[in-house]
Amino acid sequence: MRWLAAILLICLALPLWGQEQSALARIDPDRSSLIAEGKDRGKPRPLELRLAISHPVPYRVYFLDAPPRLIVDFREIDFSSTEPAALAGHDLVPGLRWGRFRPGWSRLVMELSGPYALATAIQSLRQDGAGGADLTLRITPVEQAAFKPRGNAMSALRDLPTPARVASGRTARATDQPLRIAIDPGHGGHDPGAEVGVIREAAVMLGFARELSEVLTRAGYEVIPTRQDDSFVPLEQRMTVARGGQADLLISLHADALPAGAAAGLSIYFWDQDSDDRAARQLALHHDRSDLVAGLDLTGTDDSVADALMDLARQETQPRSEAFARFLVSALNRSGVTMHRHPVKGAAFSVLKSPDIPSVLIELGFLTDENDRANLFDPEWRRHTAQSIASAIGEWAKDEAVRTSLSRQ
Ligand SMILES: [Zn+2]
Structure with missing residues (x-):
């Protein structure tokens, strides 16, 4: 399965690498949000993270533990012009950070108030002809036993392909x-x-x-x-x-x-x-x-x-x-x-x-x-x-x- 994901990442990324640096995808904070479902503020609630991206990008979603957090790795989003505090609902979670992670990769880290599982991850093209995409991630609280974090942050990246040369697309x-x-x-x-x-x-x-x-x-x-x-x-x-x-x-x-x-x-x-x-x-x-x-x-x-x-x-x-x-x-x-x-x-x-x-x-x-x-x-x-x-x-x-x-x- 890992190799398929790796191939996907390669093939999806190729057309993007062909573009200039300035063509990196960006987040539109006004159309992005973090929403919690339900009213019980004392307990972890289902969360929906919506990111409006200037164009679709390959991404991976997984969890890490101690503290529990949701990680989204993107290939690649330029987060430089947007602060996490600009995202509506950012204060629903203990912490939200994002930025460049290593060459070719950006990372979003959302700290969670307890164990969660990924319910849905959908990236869809917006139909307004502007080429933008919406990434919607829905996570739901689970029992500790059902929490499936990765070993550590680096293991999640170990199998990623090295960037190919920029000649395709x-x-x-x-x-x-x-x-x-x-x-x-x-x-x-x-x-x-x-x-x-x-x-x-x-x-x-x-x-x-x-x-x-x-x-x-x-x-x-x-x-x-x-x-x-x-x-x-x-x-x-x-x-x-x-x-x-x-x-x-x-x-x-x-x-x-x-x-x-x-x-x-x-x-x-x-x-x-x-x-x-x-x-x-x-x-x-x-x-x-x-x-x-x-x-x-x-x-x-x-x-x-x-x-x-x-x-x-x-x-x-x-x-x-x-x-x-x-x-x-x-x-x-x-x-x-x-x-x-x-x-x-x-x-x-x-x-x-x-x-x-x-x-x-x-x-x-x-x-x-x-x-x-x-x-x-x-x-x-x-x-x-x-x-x-x-x-x-x-x-x-x-x-x-x-x-x-x-x-x-
Ligand atoms: Zn045949």
Whole structure:
């Protein structure tokens, strides 16, 4: 679990590091508060800490003992212009302090009148378009036996990643640097993917990935392949490779099998945990199964803070993935490539889970469909499709540049 939190912290922090020092998040004391529930002033009461932050930041919440206190570590908030005394309700607790803790980290310490437990921790984007976020932490009094403090303040920071170099994210990339595209041929190794007769999805995708990579390289993009031979690469590692290569976009390539008649034509998927598309659910199960067979557990996490962070980061990434899917649909339309009736869909494909890299999965076709099979073995069709992907990347990149400059204003 710790490594996931660590990865989250890395990936969420990258875009922030790309900005100037002055772009550190700040607290708006007028919109922040500490509220106690109930009227019994003699006893510890449930407390709600609300912090209005100029933009969302990664954070961690935990308790320390002797005296009992709530610690919130932020990466990173500039507290320099705000005194804790400016926060409405600061006097509800024995003590409230905040400030820079160590390079890249700020800390808030709230002394408590007794043992508490974290009830909820939610960071939500404000819907006013200004890019701000509200962090709401609710803590409730518990019996001493139920109090779960960390060993000490340093142990809580021991597993944090060292700051990565400041070269990633849209904000930091120089405009003359080529866009980096992670190309992920599905399956491989002991996981052949869909099999129809002697045709194996893993091999067909590796072949197409090579052709696509060539087209993209010629168009001036830098390609980061997640696998280059017939070897098994776990889904999680595919995302790690993309992140390690500081990819701007991840494209996962598949040509799966579904019962005859269930699906035909190219489709593009972006991450959607709640997708109720039946075919997509079936495919997602199929994709994750090979990882489970390899001994990896992708059944998720019990870390609600990490989940909340993931969701929050995706609020920004998701529209960018969807935008790419739309550019790809129009590029494919222009070159006459046959698509599924509803070519763009959400699906809970684990490989699309990166909260920080826009990601799409392209089912180039379904090996179970005769026409799709013929297309996949038609060099002309593959060339059109690869070129459409390249031109969609170009249009998407222009759109991204516009979004970035708008968000800077
Ligand atoms: Zn597949």
